Amino acid sequence: MVSPMETWRLLDTPAMTAAENMALDETLVELKGEGKTPNTVHFLQFAPPAVLVGYHQSVEEEIRQDYCRNQGIHINRRVTGGGAIYFDESQIGWEVICDKSFFNVTFFTERIFRMLCEPVIAALAHLGVHSGFRPRNDIEVNGRKISGTGGTESDGAFLFQGTMLTDFDADTMLKSLRIPVEKLKAKEIDSVRERVTCLKWELGRLPPREDIKTAIAAGFESCLGIRLAPGSLTADEERLFRIKVPHFASDRWIHAVAPKIKRRETVQSAYKSEAGMIRSTVVISIPRKRIADIYLTGDFLTFPSSALYDLEACLRGAPLDVSAIECIVKGFFDSERIRVPGMDWRDFMKPLSGVLSKIKIARHGIPLEHCNRISVVNGTFDEIIAMQPPVLLLPYCAKSLDCDLRYETVCRSCGNCDFGDAWDMGIGAGMAVRTVVSFEDLIAVLGELKRDGICAFIGCCCEPFYNKHVDDFKEAGMPGILLDIDHTTCYELDQAKSAYAGRFDRETCVNTELLRTVLDAAGRVNS
Numbered sequence: 001m002v003s004p005m006e007t008w009r010l011l012d013t014p015a016m017t018a019a020e021n022m023a024l025d026e027t028l029v030e031l032k033g034e035g036k037t038p039n040t041v042h043f044l045q046f047a048p049p050a051v052l053v054g055y056h057q058s059v060e061e062e063i064r065q066d067y068c069r070n071q072g073i074h075i076n077r078r079v080t081g082g083g084a085i086y087f088d089e090s091q092i093g094w095e096v097i098c099d100k101s102f103f104n105v106t107f108f109t110e111r112i113f114r115m116l117c118e119p120v121i122a123a124l125a126h127l128g129v130h131s132g133f134r135p136r137n138d139i140e141v142n143g144r145k146i147s148g149t150g151g152t153e154s155d156g157a158f159l160f161q162g163t164m165l166t167d168f169d170a171d172t173m174l175k176s177l178r179i180p181v182e183k184l185k186a187k188e189i190d191s192v193r194e195r196v197t198c199l200k201w202e203l204g205r206l207p208p209r210e211d212i213k214t215a216i217a218a219g220f221e222s223c224l225g226i227r228l229a230p231g232s233l234t235a236d237e238e239r240l241f242r243i244k245v246p247h248f249a250s251d252r253w254i255h256a257v258a259p260k261i262k263r264r265e266t267v268q269s270a271y272k273s274e275a276g277m278i279r280s281t282v283v284i285s286i287p288r289k290r291i292a293d294i295y296l297t298g299d300f301l302t303f304p305s306s307a308l309y310d311l312e313a314c315l316r317g318a319p320l321d322v323s324a325i326e327c328i329v330k331g332f333f334d335s336e337r338i339r340v341p342g343m344d345w346r347d348f349m350k351p352l353s354g355v356l357s358k359i360k361i362a363r364h365g366i367p368l369e370h371c372n373r374i375s376v377v378n379g380t381f382d383e384i385i386a387m388q389p390p391v392l393l394l395p396y397c398a399k400s401l402d403c404d405l406r407y408e409t410v411c412r413s414c415g416n417c418d419f420g421d422a423w424d425m426g427i428g429a430g431m432a433v434r435t436v437v438s439f440e441d442l443i444a445v446l447g448e449l450k451r452d453g454i455c456a457f458i459g460c461c462c463e464p465f466y467n468k469h470v471d472d473f474k475e476a477g478m479p480g481i482l483l484d485i486d487h488t489t490c491y492e493l494d495q496a497k498s499a500y501a502g503r504f505d506r507e508t509c510v511n512t513e514l515l516r517t518v519l520d521a522a523g524r525v526n527s
Contacts, residue, residue, distance in 0.1 A: 008039040009231035015047035018076035019249035027241045033155030039098040049088040050074040080150035083299035086173040095161040119219030126215045144197040165198035269354025272467045275342025276300030280351040307338035364521040373484035377473040392426035393459035422510040446476035
C-alpha cells in the first residue's frame with residue numbers, strides 16, 4: 001500500500017436517474033483506468049426509484065416491467081455483475097474507484113472484497129449497528145444482508161460498489177422483481193425480513209443522510225489509511241459522462257441480455273453454486289449438430305465484465321459434444337481471459353452438460369420444449385428410461401388445498417386436482433405411487449428405495465427445488481428422472497422453508513402432459 005495519508009477525492013453527486021448513475025459509473029472507472037482521474041470514494045442516490053439487473057441478467061427474466069412502468073420506477077442494467085436489486089430514493093450507494101496498484105493486485109479476490117467492506121462495517125459500528133463480512137461479497141447483521149456489493153474493472157482500475165439499506169420498502173421491491181406478489185399474504189412479505197435488514201429496522205430510527213455518509217467516509221479513511229477531500233467531476237468526466245448517458249438510457253443497453261429465444265431449438269439448463277446461479281440458454285442447429293447461439297446468464301460476478309460475451313463467442317459453432325465444449329470452456333478459464341470469484345470452469349460446464357443431456361432426450365421422440373423441463377440424476381436419461389422406473393413420486397403441494405389427504409402419502413383420486421390424474425396415470429402404468437410430504441421425507445424415501453433394490457424412479461418437483469438440492473439427489477444414489485411442475489413454486493413465493501418442512505400452503509400443478517410423454521418413452525403408458 002502507498003503512503004498512509006494519500007489524498008483521495010470524495011465525490012458526492014446529487015440524486016440522478018438510473019441511466020445517469022450507470023453512465024457515471026462507466027465514466028469514472030474508464031477514465032481512472034486511463035490514469036486521467038484521481039482515486040475516488042463516490043456517494044450516489046437514485047431519483048426516481050430504479051430496479052437494476054446485474055450485468056449478465058435478463059430484464060425479462062428478473063423484472064416486472066409493466067408494474068415498474070406504471071409506478072414510474074426506472075429499469076436499467078449495472079456495469080457490475082450480481083443479482084437484480086431495487087434502489088429507492090432513501091438508499092445510499094457507495095463506490096470506490098481506484099488504481100489496482102493501491103492494493104497491489106491485478107484482479108478481485110475475496111481478500112479485496114473483505115478489505116473494501118471493512119470501512120462500511122466500521123461505519124455501521126459507529127452508527128450503533130454490529131455487522132460483519134459474509135463471503136463472498138456481502139455485509140450482514142445477524143445473518144441478514146444490509147449491504148450487497150459488486151465490482152468491475154477497466155485497464156488498471158477497479159470499481160467496487162455497494163448499497164446501504166437505510167430504509168426498506170419490501171412491498172415495492174417484491175412487486176418490482178419477478179415475484180408473483182398477487183398471491184402473497186402479508187406474512188409472506190414480512191418473511192423478507194429473514195434475509196435482509198436496514199438501518200431503520202436495526203436502530204428503530206433513521207439517522208440523517210449526512211450522518212450516514214460521514215460515518216462511511218470516516219470508515220474509508222481509517223481502514224484504507226487515506227484522507228478524503230471533497231471534490232467534483234473533472235472536465236473530462238463531465239464530457240464523457242454526457243456522451244454516455246444516451247447509451248445507458250437506450251433499450252440496446254437495458255435489454256442487452258435477452259436469452260429468451262422463442263424457438264423449439266432452444267434448450268436451457270441451470271446450476272446453482274454457493275457463488276451464484278448460472279443459466280445456459282443454447283440455440284441448437286439440429287442438422288449441423290452444433291451450437292447456433294448461446295447465452296450464459298446469472299447473478300455471479302465476472303472480471304472483466306465483458307469476458308462472458310467472449311466465452312459465448314468461443315462456444316458459438318461448437319459441436320454438441322461434451323468433450324469439445326469442455327475443452328473450450330476450460331481453455332478459456334486456463335488462459336485467464338475470465339475470472340469469476342468462487343467459481344471455475346467446472347461450474348460453467350455443469351449447466352452446459354445439462355443442456356447436452358436434454359438434447360439427447362429428444363432422441364426418444366420427446367419435443368425439445370418438453371426436454372427443457374426434464375432433469376436426470378445418477379445416470380443418463382437413456383440408462384434410466386431403459387430401467388422402466390417402477391416408482392412415481394409426486395409432491396404434496398400439487399394436491400388441492402382443501403384435500404384432507406394433502407399431507408398424507410396416499411391419494412383417493414377424487415378428480416378435484418391434477419394430482420389425482422397423475423396418481424391414476426402412475427397406477428395405470430403399473431407403478432408404485434407415493435406422495436412426498438417434506439424434504440426429509442424425500443430423502444428417507446430415496447433411501448428406502450435404494451435399500452429395497454429399486455432400480456430407478458420418476459419424480460415431479462419444481463426446477464428451483466432440483467437446482468438447490470441436486471447434490472442431495474446425487475448423494476442419495478438413486479437414478480431418477482425429475483419433471484418440472486407448473487404454477488407458482490414455493491421458491492418464487494419465498495416459502496422454501498415451509499415447503500422443506502411440509503407446510504407450504506399454495507397449490508402447484510403436476511404437468512400431466514409431460515408425465516405422460518415420459519411414461520410413454522419408458523413404455524409404461526397404459527394403452
